[in-house]
Amino acid sequence: MSAPVVVGFDGSAASEAAVRYGAREATLRGTGLSIVHAFGWVIVPPPMYPPYDEILRGPRAALLDLLARTAHDVRQEWPDLTVTTRLIDGSPGAVLTAYSRDAALLVVGHRGIGGFAGLLAGSTATQVAAHAAAPVTVVRDGERHDNAVIVAGVDGSPHALAAAEVAFADARRHEAELVILSHDRIHPDAEVAGHLEALGRRYSDVKYRHETAEGDTAATALIDAADRLGAAMIVVGSRGRGGFRGLIAGSTSRALIEHADRPVTVVPVSTARREDEEQGR
Template identity: 40%
Template sequence: MDRPVVAGVDGSPASLGAAEEAARAAVLRARPLHLVHGYLHPLGYGVPVNPYDLGVPAPTEAAQAMLERVAGDLAGRWPGLRVEVRQVPGGPGATLVEESSRAELVVVGSRGLGGFTGLLLGSVGTQVAAHARCPVLVVRPAGEPVRAEGPVLVGVDGSEPAELAVGYAADEAARRGAALVLVHVAPDEGTRTPDGDPDAVLATAIAAARGSHPGLTVTARTIRADSPARALVEASGDAALAVVGTRGRGGFTGMLLGSVSQALVQHARCPVLVAHPYGQAR
């Protein structure tokens, strides 16, 4: 199945930045790019004025022209890129979650100025990052050029989500021709993780990454810090991409992203890949 890379486009700067990175990802993966515009009913709720009128609102010419303009621009700058555009009658977040069931990757933009105040991703990006059925690339920080060079960073703690994230990070580093940096955050010297010594956790992750990609450059380090979230956000400043799992240790019951993953999705200083397994509804 030739799963596409999908980006939601509404004409905003954040969505145009997402479309650009989606084009880059599609070319790297030799996949088609699908640009999708999810639209609501003109009243904003997707509900007809007459409750007996169950017709679906029609796509607009303006939105179609916008999609085709973006597609033409991307195809002109990314040789070999195959682009399709489509309008879908639905909210943008729900539309992208639905599209994710058939996608290789979904790409969303972000907003905000950085720091640790407020939620910076926005409701659509937050919904997709938490509920998608394939990996999600969050393009952040908003309004800044995306660094093309640099390592792929992933935090490891011995959990199953972290193991999946390491696998995705190794794939992405190999695809980009970049180094992979594995980071374990420990609160202080001599503290053992729930799975044993930090060195053992890192050694297991190194073996897994090198086993799947023998030529990959892999480095590992332990950071001593009280806050894993802040430590990894700080470490992301030197990376071209950070990869996070969908649920880590210490998260609240019912949360779809662990607290550390949430912090990186909202505040990282580089794009973030959320390592959802394929085909699992959230």
């Protein structure tokens, strides 16, 4: 079986939405689903307290039970889907980064509790975006969007071009129209146009168009365009230039993650070639 979809899970409503999103993606990709919880160690200085194993046995048992029940619910709805669960000691960023090396996609909730608390605010989000070896999709609790349109932000940087390639593959997988957007303050060169034309030929069954998006910032332009188009997803590179600079680190990323009322997929530059392998080209 090809690389699984990996979901970061902590029992929060957002992570439950992430599990459902991940299950749908795994089904579309014909691969398995791996539900992962990062278990943070309780800091208790011995020998004043019982051994760590005794202290952690209760929380561990509860988490293992929660993971088992979550996997059971997924199998009830997707009976043909192979589902595995993992309870791993470590920080969320380190755990997810490690699992990304063998993942087709990482899926996380917009906000979490416990092991994945603060995943999208601060060092953990930066770590995952900078070091993940697979695209990372951030979902919100309760969001409902069809698959009519996928929006991808492109500025000519290698990360943005990698994101465009992943977006083409997603559009094919979801049978969606692809709208590629460039911020109006950035003018992609002929190389970018040639790259997009090549992708269009490779994914000849995908309907796409390239437009200019207006807005004070790149994130605002993407969010407004996605809202106007009723997009099912926004796809961007993990780093950019010009209008998309600092997309993951700083105010632009916070605006996109906090205010986009739909899944946002962040693509590291090193992952686009994996789509070629999965498509069998």
